Amino acid sequence: MRQALSGIVSKSAWSFRTLATVTMAVSFVLAAASASQAARDAAIVIDANTGKTLYASNANARRYPASLTKMMTLYLTFEALAKGKITKSTQVRFSANAAAEPPTKLGVRKGSSVSVETAILSMVTKSANDSSTALAELLGGSESNFAQMMTAKARSLGMNGTVFRNANGLPNPGQFTTARDMAMLGIALREHYPQYYGYFSQRSFMYGRQRINGHNRLLGRIKGVDGIKTGYTRMSGFNLVSSVAVDGRRMVAVVMGGSSGASRDNQMAKLITAYLPKASRRGGGDLIAKADNDSPVQALAKVMLPKHDAPTPDIRPQAQEVVVASAAPALIEAPTPKKPVKVVAAEPAAIPFEQAYAEPEPAHVDPVNTASLPSGWVVQIASSPSKSEAEAVLDKTSRQARAVLADASGFTMPFSKGGVTYFRARFSGFDNQTAAQKACKALKKKRIECFAIEQ
Structure with missing residues (x-):
């Protein structure tokens, strides 16, 4: 009997320990999931008549946009339509790159085409990735160029x-x-292109004999909701931008990082119910300045290029040059400035556009003995918050200008600004100022911006 009781007690203790271990493990998993979810959550509600923020939670925190990205693709598409560069019936050809995009997609075969309007409808309803890429290639020549235009x-x-x-x-x-940026884009779409804004309220459309239904479940469910866009990836969670207009009140709300489509939609419904009555019926004019008088390249220049002139080479510059990615897409206009563009920016050093907004590396100064860096006159071509990207630019430039840089050596030079470490991309090996200036002049003939500097 004593042995039997001992066995029962032993088994009970084992079971208790097992249960406690399992319970603790589950608690850790749930806590980790909760922390991960909290790290993705963000929301904002803006009065679209006045611009007043009615509600905000992590509104300026960096988040992944997922398919909310297509709002900007559509903005640039609407801009091209408004300027007459394309029409709704213009054919959008699907390259091998576009056709190969993963679902969700329209499923157009490589080499086939659809109209611009069909591509738009497939994006606002089905959130078609292939249509987005095809439109990008039509408007920007390549998706990478188009991404520069978007930024x-x-x-x-x-x-x-x-x-x-x-x-x-x-x-x-x-x-x-950020949630705030997506709200601004939602307002801009309505203010700048009201003639095309109705596409966002489309709940389905016919593609051949197939009816394609939309993903926005709030259309028709919540009074006044007239778009705009849903989004989801594992990295982003469930995102939604909604525009609401009722009895003169207008607002745009953004929810990002939802754990499910249903929870995201329910949160949005609660925000609309709570804050629409607080929105104003009186507007204060356009909230987002319209910036479509420039060509995409001119807009790019305004973003990347400063207003002041470049210093002459015999003055030690307190700035760095920009290497702007070359672009010759089919529908991009060439800029026509009145004066030659001087590509110089104040510190922190400007950097190649494709790297300009790369996520900064940790603020850590490279352990380089400054005294061991090349001295004398050097040629700088770019700088970047990423050492590997700065080195990649050096390698690319070396290959593009082998003869000019035959006797030069590329190197990176770290400097810290605002708590972030940047890396200047420079070439050394020039005997004097004249030699460095001559090399830079030759690089510019190859459309590689640079300047000579003594270090």
Whole structure:
């Protein structure tokens, strides 16, 4: 009997320990999941008549946009339509790159085409990734060029916390935004292109014999909701931008990082119910300055290029040059400045556009003995918050200008600004100022911006 009781007690103790261990493990998992979810949550509600923020939670925190990205792709599409560069019936050809995009997608085969309007409808309803890429290639010549145009347009609209790397929102660690920026874009779409804004209220459309239904479940469910866009990736969670207009009151709300589509929609519904009555019926004029009088390249220049002239080479510059990615897409206008553009920016050093808004590396000064760095006259071509990117620019420039830089050596030079470490990309090996200036002049003939400096 004593042995039996001992066995029962032993088994009970084992069971208790096992249960406690399992319970603790589950608690850790739930806590980690909760922390991860909290790190993605963000929301904002803005009165679209006055611009007043009615509610905000992590509104300026960096978040992944997912398919909210397509709002900017559509903004630039609407801009091209308004300027007559394309029409709704213009054919959008699907390259191998566009056709290969993962779902959700329209499923157009490589080499086939659809109209601009069909591409728009597929994006606002099905959130078609392939249509987004195809439109990007039509408007920008390549998706990478179009992403530059998107970021430039974001800056011109005041969206300073946003960087685009692609046209559809598929996962990319370098592509990010904020809830506030997405609200600004939502307002800009309605204010600047009311003639096309109705597309966002489209709940379905016919593609051949197939009816394609939309993802925005609040259309028709909540009074006054007339768009705009849903989004989801594992990195971002469930995102939603909604525009509401009832009895003269207008507002735009953003929810990001939802744990499910249903919870995201319910949170949005609660925000609309709570804050729409607080919105004003009186407007104060346009809230987002319209910036579509410039061509995409001119907008890019305004973002990247400062207003002052470049210093002469015999003066030690307190600035760095910019290497702007060359672009010759089909529908991009060439800028026509009255004076030659001087590509110089104040510290922190300006950097190649494709790297300009790359996520900064940890603020850590490279352990380089400054005395061991090359001295004398050098040629600087760029700077970047990423050492590897600065080195990549050096390598690319070396290959583009082998003859000019045959006797030069590339190196990076770290400096800290605002708590962030940047890396200047420079070439050394020039005997004097004249030699450095001559090399820089030759580089500029190859469309590689630079300046000579004595270090």
